[in-house]
Amino acid sequence: MKKIVLIGAGGHARVLIDTLSADKTAEVCGILDNNRDLWGIDIHGIPVIGGDDFLPKVGSQGATHFVIAIGGAKQAALRLKLYEIALQHGLTPASVQHPSAIISPRIKVGEGVQALAQCVINTGVTLQENSIVNTSAIIEHDCFIEAHAHIAPRACLAGGVRVGEGTHIGLGSIVKENITIGKQVVVGAGAVVLNNVPAHSVVVGVPAKPIVHKEVA
Structure with a gap:
């Protein structure tokens, strides 16, 4: 079972949660987002557990995979940056x-x-x-x-x-x-x-x- 952390808590994240709910080999275990107002709330039943600086810790809490849940037209550089950071911390990219x-x-x-x-x-x-x-x-x-x-x-x-x-x-x-x-x-x-x-x-x-x-x- 892939334990997936989503990076980003906006509309694209909600779409991904819906999509991943049909994947019996995957479980979304948490969401990361730098918007502190979202910390501690649930999105479609998945908790927002912290910001991007929490990435080094999610592996020790059971996460094995990640998905970049950001899709805005002007956010390509951010998507690339977060993808590389997640790789550096030993997480595996999950396909959806x-x-x-x-x-x-x-x-x-x-x-x-x-x-x-x-x-x-x-x-x-x-x-x-x-x-x-x-x-x-x-x-x-x-x-x-x-x-x-x-x-x-x-x-x-x-x-x-x-x-x-x-x-x-x-x-x-x-x-x-x-x-x-x-x-x-x-x-x-x-x-x-x-x-x-x-x-x-x-x-x-x-x-x-x-x-x-x-x-x-």
């Missing part, structure tokens, strides 16, 4: 798969990937570690999703798309076949991406156009 997800057996999947309700992931796809395929998102054949990316609800990637590390593909957006989207990009909700997108950009609209080039930390 909703029973209704439609997933080809002919894909490559890294650790800690989340495939949520009614998403579709077709043949030849690669999903690197800690990536999210959210509710009803569609990833067509031969796409390559780099680590820590988030494909938001109802986004649709046509065949052969490459999505860079830490990129957020927004709610209901569409990406044309064989497009390359760089790392740490934000594609706005409802955008239609017809051309390649350079790293550290924010693109919105139909067709998608850049509105800002993000500063690199």
Whole structure:
């Protein structure tokens, strides 16, 4: 039995608790969040036991695995940071798969990937570690999703798309076949991406156009 701690206590955490409740090989044993107002309360019956600084202690309290329960469009860097910290403290990334997800057996999947309700992931796809395929998102054949990316609800990637590390593909957006989207990009909700997108950009609209080039930390 995997004993899982969720890192993050927002809406995405509640979705993950619902999804993991169907997994008979996993048990969510606690939630970590830096919002002190949440400490000591229960979320769907799971206690918020402390902040991120509690990570070194959760293993001694029985946790064996972790899931990054953060999904915001501007939180990719935080998701990466927390993922690496959890690994350093000896926890194992847990993958999450909703029973209704439609997933080809002919894909490559890294650790800690989340495939949520009614998403579709077709043949030849690669999903690197800690990536999210959210509710009803569609990833067509031969796409390559780099680590820590988030494909938001109802986004649709046509065949052969490459999505860079830490990129957020927004709610209901569409990406044309064989497009390359760089790392740490934000594609706005409802955008239609017809051309390649350079790293550290924010693109919105139909067709998608850049509105800002993000500063690199």
